[in-house]
Amino acid sequence: MGDTVSETRQAPRRPGFLARLVRQKVPFVALLFVLMMVLVAIFAPLISPYDPNAQDLANAFQGPNGEHWLGTDQVGRDNLSRVIAGTRLSMVAMLQAISISIVIGVPLGMSAGYIGGRWERFISRANDVAFALPAILVVFGIVAVTGVSLSHAMIGLGLVFSTRYIALGRAMVKAARHEPYVEAAQVLGVRSWGVIARHITPNILRPLVVQTTVLLGAIILIEAELSYLGLAASASDPSWGRMLHDSQAYFARQPFLPFPAGLAITLLVIAVNLAGDGVADAIIKRPDSGAVTTGKRRKRPPVLVSERADRPVADGPAPVLEVEDLVVAFPAADGGETVVVDGVDLRVAPGETLGLAGESGSGKSLTAWAVMGLVPEPGRIVRGSVKVAGQQLIGRSDRELSDIRGRDVGMVFQDPATALDPAMTVGRQVMEPLRRHLGMTRAQAKARAQDLLGLVGVPDPAGRMGDYPHQFSGGMAQRVVIARALACNPKLLLADEPTTALDVTVQAQVLDLLIDLQDEFGMGIVLVTHDLGVVADMCDTVSVMYAGQIVERGDCADVLKHPEHPYTAALLASSPVNDAPTGQRLATIPGRVPPPWEWSSACRFQERCSHAVDRCGTGGIALVGDSRAVRCVRTGELDLAEKVRTP
Ligand code: SF4
Incomplete structure (x- = not known):
């Protein structure tokens, strides 16, 4: 196992949610104020000094005094008691409206963002129309039909505000669904509901909290407006809006009358918004990352399983991966399709490592994603055969594929920082495939996850199970990704540039770890890399890809020592070697990989090849x-x- 000394440096431990919240003094004080108002609402009947509806005409229009701290109104009712009772009404109103809007809006928005297609278009169009309607007008309409009542008004408000959650939920899930850690969960075979519940929802909590606090403030104000207009609370209800409404007629007689309710509304709206900002800031932010999408939900033309898939296989151990004539295409501007992976064949035996090498744009990573059945949107597998441990993957349903991913095939990603869910502890992330595929109990999965973390060289695995990904260095996080990929002892491991994002001092350790784990688990490995030095160190066989095609393949040592394709030779010439004379400049390959729409049936390397002749x-x-x-x-x-x- 590789030396882990340089990797044991840990990121400083980030304070927990409560500590981060307490550090923000103003939002924390605001949150305490909101909590105090909640307690006031709950215990209103107990702490109210007077009956809020008890009239005492002899003591009407009093200003603040020892008996009535906030004075009395036009019929001698105690203002403090009415504000306290109004707190309960306002809280109930907020709860009614916000819960209706969340219950309707969040599932609709999230499902639209995750499922996409016609469902998303239908929800989006309908929501755009509903969004444009002014909230007050909608509530007017509902109250006009159902009768004046605070509950009816809040139901109307909840329906109106559900449009905000639909828009936000859709946008956030659409963005989060493209995150590598969501892709990683799909690769592990986590079902759609599990991906939404465990990987997407925690990561969109922050904007949802902000949205909720903004709407809570708006609900308080709108409830006050509606009560002021006589469309929500009845005349006898001690609502804040109703208090404001009643005070306007007597403002000249007692100027203090609007202050108790007005102050309560102002303070609660400000406090809710400040507290919401604080809570949102205390929620862990996930790092930004590049977008990769999957096309698993789209309707696609049928995929043709290659006829070559059933041909007799060569002697030797049954391969863990057999790819035949794999073709992947993306929609073209002219309405047709552009092929980006063109008839690729791969074969990996148990315990064997195949290097899939080439420059950026050669199609090597796309080939690996296609093997997992996760071609980035809007691409599709046009034809071919992909067999993992003898199981044909082409033509399988998403559900069947999710049973195979994570159990029979593991995947290690380029950047561990984005492959791990930032809002979930590493322990839970390693336990997830164990529980999903092997049906382990929580205790069994926890024990096995600790073993796996120890196996990949994470120091103090039991102590680090509860840590979050940001508390790990890059190399250590990649070890966690590897532990998760190997959790179910898969027959095949796809490693997509597993060291590219890591510090050079850590790269060799991670590669050594993969070799050691292969000895222990016996899985076949497909190592996707642009680095022929890594291929030379790790691989038994190599397939060199250029412009979507394999241009050379064979035994690794043979290909690297005796390349027969000019592109392989050019790649080798441009790779650094240990014994190169000091100051010697690396050779470069002139030009660039042509884009797929320029590919022809002639040699695609022709323009860059120094050996090209007419026949090419x-x-x-x-x-x-x-x-x-x-x-x-x-x-x-x-x-x-x-x-x-x-190299
Ligand atoms: S251009 Fe000709 S010589 Fe060069 S790689 Fe292509 S076919 Fe071979």
Whole structure:
């Protein structure tokens, strides 16, 4: 197992939610004020000095005094008692309206964002129309039909405000669904409801809290307005709005009359908003990340399973991965499709490591994602065969694929910082596939997760189970990702540039760890990388990809020492070697990988190839050979080995 010394540096422990909340003095005081008002509402009948509706005409229009701290109104009712009773009414009103809007809006918005397609379009259009309606007008309409009542008004307000949650929920889930940690959960085989509940919802809590506090403030004000207009609380209800309404007629006689209710409304609205900001800021922010989408929910044309899938296999152990004639395409501007992975074949035996190498844009990562059945949207697998441990994956339903992902295939991602859910402890993230696929109890999964964390070199695994991803260094977080990927002892591990995002001092340790774990678990590995040095260190076989095609494949040592395709030779020449003379500049490959819409059936490397001849421009250049194969018309004519040094 690799040396972990340089990885044991831990990110400083971040204070917990409560500590972060308490640190924000103003929002924390505001939250205490809101909590105090909640207590006032609950215990209103007990703490109210007088009956809020008891009239005493002899003591009407009093200002603040020893007996009536906030004075009395036009019929001698105690203002303090009415404000206290009004607190209860306002809280109940807020609760009614906000709970209706959340119960309706959040599920509709989240389902629209997650499912997409027609359901999303229908919800969005309907919501756009409802969103445009002024809240007061809608409540007017509902009260006109159902009769004046605070509950009716709040139901109307709840319906109106549900549109805000639909819009927010849809937008947030749509964005969160593209996050790598959500992709990672899907790769682990977590079902849709589990992804939404455990990985998306905690990460969109922050904007939901902000939205809720803004709306709570608005509800208080609108309730006061409606009561003021006589459309919510009845004349006898001691609502704050009704108190304001009644005070306007007697303002000249007692100028203090509007103050108790007005002050209560103002303070509660400000406190709710400040407290909401504080709570939202105390919720862990997730790091920004690049977007990768999946097309699992879209209706697609049927995928053709390659006829070659049923051909007899060569002798030797049954492969853990067999990919035949895999073709992936994206919609083109002209209405057709552009092929981005073009007839790829891969084969990995148990305990074997295959390197999938090439520059950016070669299609290697897309090939790995296609193996998992997670082609980025709006792409699709056009045809081919993908067998994992003998099971054909092409044509399977999402549910069947989710049973296989995480159990038979694990995946390690490029950037552990985005592959781990920032709002979930690492212990729970490692336990998740164990509970989902192996049916372990919580206690069993916890014990196994601790074992796995120890196995991948996380110091004090029991103590770190409750830590969050941000408390781990990059290398240590990648160890957690590896532990999670191997939790169910998969037969195949896909590692997509697993060291690219890591510190150079940690890269070798993570690669050593993968080798050690392969010895222990015996899984086959597909290592996607642009680094031929990593291929040389790790792999038994290598497939070099260029412009969506495999251009050379074979035994790793043989290909790297005796490349037969000019692109492989050029990649090797541009790779750093340990014994290179000081000051020697690395060779570069001129030009760039052509974009898919420029690909032809002729050699796609032709424009960058220093060995190109006229024949290279003719169509139909095939990959010739079996275990050692090359896609070049000049195979056998060129001596490419002498120009390269193996990294
Ligand atoms: S086919 Fe021609 S252009 Fe293509 S790699 Fe071979 S020699 Fe170069």
